[in-house]
Amino acid sequence: MDEYIVEMRHVTKRFPGIVANDDVSLGIKKGEIFALLGENGAGKSTLMSILFGMYEPDEGEVYIRGKKVEVFSPNHATAMNIGMVHQHFKLVSNYTITENIILGMETKRRIGGFLPAVDVASANKKVAELSKRFGLEVNPTQKIEDLNVSMQQRVEILKMLYREAEILIFDEPTAVLTPQEIEFLLDIIREMRRRGKTIILITHKLEEIKKVADRCAILCRGRLVGMCDVAETSTKQMAEMMVGREVSFAQEKLPASFGETLLKVEHLSVNNADGFPVVNDVSFSVRRGEIFAIAGVAGNGQVEVADAIAGLVAAAGGRIFIGEQEITDETVRQRNEHGLAYIPEDRQTWGLILNFTLSENLLLKRYYQEPYCVKGVLHREKFDEKSRELIEAFDIRSGQGEQTTVRSMSGGNQQKAIVARELDQNAPCIVFVQPTRGLDIGAIEHIHSQILAERDKGKAILLVSLELDEIMNLADTIGVIYNGQLLKTAPAEELTANEVGRFMMGVREE
Amino acid sequence: MTDIIVNGMSFALPLFIIAVGGIFSERSGVTNLALEGFLGAGAFIGALFVVLTSGWFSPGSQVPMYLAMVFAMIGGALYAVIHAVLCIKFKANQVISGVVVNILAIALTDFLTSQVNAGIFGQSSDKFVMTVSGRLTFQPLANIPVIGGFFTNVYPFEFIIIIVAMISWYVMYRSRFGLRLRACGDNPYAVDAAGCNVGRLQFAAVMISGALSGLGGMCFAYSVFGNYSVSIYTGYGYLAIAAMIFGNWKIPFTLGACLLFGFARAAGYWLIQLMGLPGAYSDLIMTLPYVLTLLLLIFFSKNNRAPRALGEIYDKGKR
Numbered sequence: 092m093d094e095y096i097v098e099m100r101h102v103t104k105r106f107p108g109i110v111a112n113d114d115v116s117l118g119i120k121k122g123e124i125f126a127l128l129g130e131n132g133a134g135k136s137t138l139m140s141i142l143f144g145m146y147e148p149d150e151g152e153v154y155i156r157g158k159k160v161e162v163f164s165p166n167h168a169t170a171m172n173i174g175m176v177h178q179h180f181k182l183v184s185n186y187t188i189t190e191n192i193i194l195g196m197e198t199k200r201r202i203g204g205f206l207p208a209v210d211v212a213s214a215n216k217k218v219a220e221l222s223k224r225f226g227l228e229v230n231p232t233q234k235i236e237d238l239n240v241s242m243q244q245r246v247e248i249l250k251m252l253y254r255e256a257e258i259l260i261f262d263e264p265t266a267v268l269t270p271q272e273i274e275f276l277l278d279i280i281r282e283m284r285r286r287g288k289t290i291i292l293i294t295h296k297l298e299e300i301k302k303v304a305d306r307c308a309i310l311c312r313g314r315l316v317g318m319c320d321v322a323e324t325s326t327k328q329m330a331e332m333m334v335g336r337e338v339s340f341a342q343e344k345l346p347a348s349f350g351e352t353l354l355k356v357e358h359l360s361v362n363n364a365d366g367f368p369v370v371n372d373v374s375f376s377v378r379r380g381e382i383f384a385i386a387g388v389a390g391n392g393q394v395e396v397a398d399a400i401a402g403l404v405a406a407a408g409g410r411i412f413i414g415e416q417e418i419t420d421e422t423v424r425q426r427n428e429h430g431l432a433y434i435p436e437d438r439q440t441w442g443l444i445l446n447f448t449l450s451e452n453l454l455l456k457r458y459y460q461e462p463y464c465v466k467g468v469l470h471r472e473k474f475d476e477k478s479r480e481l482i483e484a485f486d487i488r489s490g491q492g493e494q495t496t497v498r499s500m501s502g503g504n505q506q507k508a509i510v511a512r513e514l515d516q517n518a519p520c521i522v523f524v525q526p527t528r529g530l531d532i533g534a535i536e537h538i539h540s541q542i543l544a545e546r547d548k549g550k551a552i553l554l555v556s557l558e559l560d561e562i563m564n565l566a567d568t569i570g571v572i573y574n575g576q577l578l579k580t581a582p583a584e585e586l587t588a589n590e591v592g593r594f595m596m597g598v599r600e601e
Numbered sequence: 602m603t604d605i606i607v608n609g610m611s612f613a614l615p616l617f618i619i620a621v622g623g624i625f626s627e628r629s630g631v632t633n634l635a636l637e638g639f640l641g642a643g644a645f646i647g648a649l650f651v652v653l654t655s656g657w658f659s660p661g662s663q664v665p666m667y668l669a670m671v672f673a674m675i676g677g678a679l680y681a682v683i684h685a686v687l688c689i690k691f692k693a694n695q696v697i698s699g700v701v702v703n704i705l706a707i708a709l710t711d712f713l714t715s716q717v718n719a720g721i722f723g724q725s726s727d728k729f730v731m732t733v734s735g736r737l738t739f740q741p742l743a744n745i746p747v748i749g750g751f752f753t754n755v756y757p758f759e760f761i762i763i764i765v766a767m768i769s770w771y772v773m774y775r776s777r778f779g780l781r782l783r784a785c786g787d788n789p790y791a792v793d794a795a796g797c798n799v800g801r802l803q804f805a806a807v808m809i810s811g812a813l814s815g816l817g818g819m820c821f822a823y824s825v826f827g828n829y830s831v832s833i834y835t836g837y838g839y840l841a842i843a844a845m846i847f848g849n850w851k852i853p854f855t856l857g858a859c860l861l862f863g864f865a866r867a868a869g870y871w872l873i874q875l876m877g878l879p880g881a882y883s884d885l886i887m888t889l890p891y892v893l894t895l896l897l898l899i900f901f902s903k904n905n906r907a908p909r910a911l912g913e914i915y916d917k918g919k920r
Contacts, residue, residue: 166796181791183784184909194784195795197777208775 096121096289097142097258102151104137109490111137113313124280124290126300126321128333129310130531131503135293139260143175144168174251175260180243182235188246189215189231192253221252225282241272248279259283260291265299266529269389277303295531297326311335334533345547347567350379353551354520359409361395368407370395371575377551382542384554384566388595392575393555394436397524400553401433402426403441413520427456432518434509436525442509443497450478450493453512485511503534510541521545524555539565563588573597605867606750613863614762615820619841620848620855621769622813628850629806630786632912634699635684636814637838638706639677641831643815644822645710646676648729648829649717663735670761670819677815678808680706685807689800692914703838711831728830734758734823758820765816770852782806786908789915799915843894849905862890
């Protein structure tokens with residue numbers, strides 16, 4: 092059995108209410124890229140947290156280099172050359188890259204021969220050298236707060252390399268990255284394999300597995316349902332094992348029938364917090380029964396357009412209408428009442444109150460209306476009644492039903508809760524911003540079919556997405572935004588993905 | 602002018618070292634409103650030592666003063682354990698804990714001072730009377746116009762404070778402990794992931810905070826007042842907090858803030874004497890540092906940035 096560097100035998104881990112890992116056995120070979128595939132909540136992260144020592148398994152054993160693991164703690168895991176990049180980075184924002192990397196294992200020097208001090212200068216050199224060796228391209232003296240997400244992730248990777256990790260675990264590393272950054276990361280991962288490191292990749296993105304992984308284990312609801320050689324397995328087969336049923340990548344889409352214009356945006360301009368214009372003279376309109384999709388590379392003003400419509404940022408110029416009603420200067424609640432529903436990009440900041448229960452979150456837009464509030468008194472039992480109805484209708488899964496604290500729910504179910512709340516408004520106009528960000532195939536499929544169902548009910552839908560596939564699959568009309576301006580607006584059937592991609596890069600028509 | 606500098610420095614420096622204590626605690630992520638309690642309790646222990654051992658030393662000896670400072674630091678650190686245990690072990694609300702620790706210190710030291718006076722010395726008094734600290738004047742530096750004020754009638758503890766503050770700066774910004782401590786105030790999860798014990802670091806930070814506050818409190822007792830009672834320290838703990846916030850949780854800027862407060866206060870006194878105002882007005886003038894604090898906070902608080910995880914209760918399991 093010594094061909095495996097990591098071996099897990101019959102590992103079971105239970106949490107109150109759920110079995111996160113159920114009798115999982117697997118082996119990982121030295122020097123391979125091993126992918127762990129599964130839907131949100133399938134138990135991938137839990138399993139790897141056990142390997143990294145953050146949890147102790149209830150049953151079963153873990154062997155590393157043939158030796159049984161007795162003590163489960165991240166420190167022991169680090170000592171056994173295991174490193175992990177968590178989904179949420181653990182970085183000190185006002186420290187430099189080097190300071191973050193050396194934290195906990197600082198090298199010392201002596202000032203004047205006796206006073207011990209942290210030796211930042213030599214650590215800087217070592218970090219720069221490591222960064223160069225693996226092609227990470229970071230400047231060791233930059234501060235974390237000045238770095239974008241992709242750079243911060245590289246700091247996390249360097250942290251592991253600095254600790255001489257041989258087994259590197261990546262928890263959903265690409266969820267927060269742009270396509271170019273993903274390519275860059277995959278190159279780094281390949282480079283690490285070339286240098287003999289063992290890499291474990293937790294993900295639900297099949298394309299990435301297909302691109303880099305050697306072998307793949309598939310988890311479904313805590314159980315290991317399959318183990319395959321990536322080269323010999325199609326993505327469709329993997330997807331089916333993961334979801335436990337057949338999946339359709341392309342949605343059935345009925346022919347469109349457009350009604351009257353509902354959402355109208357005229358010459359909209361938006362400034363960012365520094366007063367710098369990020370949206371510049373954008374005009375478009377969305378009809379009933381139409382999905383209008385805004386395509387663009389992240390940071391070109393698409394989120395600001397949606398936020399201005401929702402009332403989260405003020406418009407610097409231009410007008411916004413729902414039907415005949417101008418909503419440009421209305422409050423968020425007035426907009427809601429005039430028929431606008433909004434699914435925000437950042438669901439944890441704008442969409443939910445994480446420490447509130449699911450029931451309270453589901454009623455956030457109705458709590459002040461009868462029958463939930465009569466003469467200023469809230470009626471909790473009505474909240475719960477309504478919540479149970481929505482939980483049922485939208486298949487929201489959680490540990491303790493409507494009383495679950497939203498923070499403890501998985502990302503997919505948090506998103507379902509927001510979608511449930513917003514669609515329940517029965518608003519004629521719905522704005523979706525990145526509705527499937529960070530979700531797995533099953534959940535994406537679910538949300539896509541809901542968007543299409545709303546369209547077929549005659550709603551006007553604005554979809555903002557960074558995923559070109561999503562836009563090509565769903566949109567009736569596509570507007571491409573570049574540098575705060577709509578470069579091109581055309582019916583979806585007149586554009587190919589390639590053309591849209593080119594407009595996204597700022598190519599103008601002749 | 603010389604008077605303003607002399608009095609300003611002797612007020613500013615004890616305030617400064619208390620504020621440095623606050624910086625230790627808050628940069629580690631533990632909100633510290635308890636500085637007042639720390640300095641009161643610490644100074645109480647120091648003063649208690651002085652009155653109990655008054656027979657051991659020859660009259661006029663300066664040795665008890667230095668020993669009192671050591672005891673005040675130990676006393677402050679031990680008293681700070683209450684705040685540390687409440688905030689770190691029992692994860693109590695840090696603001697409430699701080700206020701409770703202050704109230705407790707005032708009540709306790711007042712009560713115990715009277716009891717010790719009555720029980721041991723047979724007097725009914727709520728203060729410990731101590732010797733007055735000696736002062737040093739450095740010739741010929743003291744003769745330099747204006748700047749000479751910094752070398753005239755200097756309390757010896759001012760040097761101790763400057764040395765302790767330099768050590769504090771070194772520990773905070775150059776040592777391994779300091780690196781980890783400041784990281785706790787920004788993202789304790791990162792410190793935990795790096796394999797360090799967040800609770801232990803914060804505990805140490807709060808105790809250091811108590812020790813430095815105790816030192817500052819003892820200096821107040823020896824300089825401005827020459828005795829110890831509750832009334833000598835009420836308000837200064839909060840003023841130190843204001844100085845720390847105004848100083849943006851950084852040691853050098855906080856020194857600047859404290860000097861400003863110290864000179865404002867000394868200038869206030871000088872003004873009272875100059876105008877020959879009755880005593881009631883002196884109370885009004887004494888509000889000057891606080892009014893100044895309010896005004897400065899209005900203008901500067903926009904650019905100030907508290908440690909990111911300040912007051913956040915660190916809970917390992919939270920995602």
